[in-house]
Amino acid sequence: MTPATAHPASVSFRALGTTASLLVTDPAAMSAARRVLDAELAAVDAACSRFRPDSELSRANAAAGAAVHVSALFAEALDVALYAAETTDGVVDPTVGTAVRALGYDVTFAALRPQDLSPLRVAGPSAGWRAVEWDRAARRLRIPRGVALDLGATAKAxxxxxxxxxxxxxxxxxxxxxxxxxxxxxxxxPPGGWRIAVADDHAATDTAGGPTVSITGGGLATSGTTVRTWRRGDRRVHHIVDPVTGDVPAPVWRTVSVAAVSCVAANIASTEAVVLGDRALGRLRRAGLPARLVRVDGTVERVCGWPADQTVEHTEGGAR
Incomplete structure (x- = not known):
């Protein structure tokens, strides 16, 4: 194994309706790493996409009321989604699919056109993760009639x-x-760790002067309410839904960034924080997770040792 270089190789491209970036400490390893990433993205898209009628998720939702057998990858993604719901007391819940569609997010964000949207309709409370019948050993799933799953909050992580x-x-x-x-x-x-820019928009090309952090492993997730937005009537809505109401949560945080042992753990915590609003500060402190939360007025809150904002030249990051 050769030592890490000071300037890792990187590539970015469109995938899963967003921007995917891959960085490798040894440029010679990029081709092999890219093949792994491409295969993983193709597999998770085929299993968990809400926007492909042939995905396992779409077929499972269409079969609501009947039992279906699912693949090992879909089972893993569902396990993660149900774990997220259990550990957040239902704040991050996969049964929000109907609510997300009612708000207008029923096509990929790139294809979403405001002129196509009907007036705002709120679906109301979600059924809740306990309504899902899941036999893990047999990989057999039954979704109640009238319920649709959305694994987007955790499948990408x-x-x-x-x-x-x-x-x-x-x-x-x-x-x-x-x-x-x-x-x-x-x-x-790489030496000094991976330097990550924390921004409102993951696709931002100019992050110079913005806050950055360094990580050496694990995961970092940023959830935001300013990028994936659209208008319904006189309201602006976004992709994060409160399962209790079926509507977007009250506007408290513009972005929430969380570091954790894995991307899944960080994603669950950042999504939960957006829904919880001010209650997220206590929740993150009790969990011991370093986090940076930006209020809608731009005020920054930091918990559990998240460092003061610093800047570097080379960065990679953003919000979803």
Whole structure:
């Protein structure tokens, strides 16, 4: 294994309706790492996409009321989604699919056109994760009639973790995967760690002068309410839904960034924080998770040792 270089190789491209970025400490390992990432993205899209009628998720939702057998990857993604719901007391819940569609997010964000949207309709409270019948041993799923699953809150983070771990294993080098603000690092990092820009928009090209942090492993996720937005009537709505109301949560945080042992754990905490509003500060402190929360007025809150804002020249990051 060769030492990490000071300037990792990187590539960015469109995937899963967002921007995917791959960084590798050894440029010679990029091709192998990219093959791993491409395969993981294709697999998770086929399993968990809400926007493909042939995906496992779409077929499971269409069969609501009947039992269906699912693949090992879909089972893993569902396990993660149900774990998120259990650990957040239903704040991050996969049964919000109907509510998300009612708000207008029923096509990929790139295809969403305001002129196509009907007046705002709120679906009301979600059924809740306990309504899902899941036999893990048999990989048999039954979704109640009238309920639709949405695994988007956690499936992308799971893909980042899986791809980073596998690419590091295959190449023997440090890897960072960024899927629209969901980041996972595996293997030996470059000197000083992976330097991450924390921004409102994961697709921002000019992050100079913005806050940055360094990570050496694990995950970092930023959830935001300013990028994936659209108008319904006289309201602006976004992609994060409160399962209790079926509506977007009260506007408290513009972005929430959380560092954790994995991208999945960071994603769950950042999404939960957006829904909880001010209650998120206590929740993050009790969990011991370093986080940076930006209020809608731009005021910044930091908890559990998240460092004061610093800047560097080379960065990689953003919000989803």
């Amino acid at each position: 799971l893909a980042a973790d899986r791809a980073a771990d596998r690419a590091a294993e295959v190449t023997g080098h440090g890897v960072l995967v960024n899927l629209g603000g969901d980041l996972s690092a595996a293997g030996d990092p």
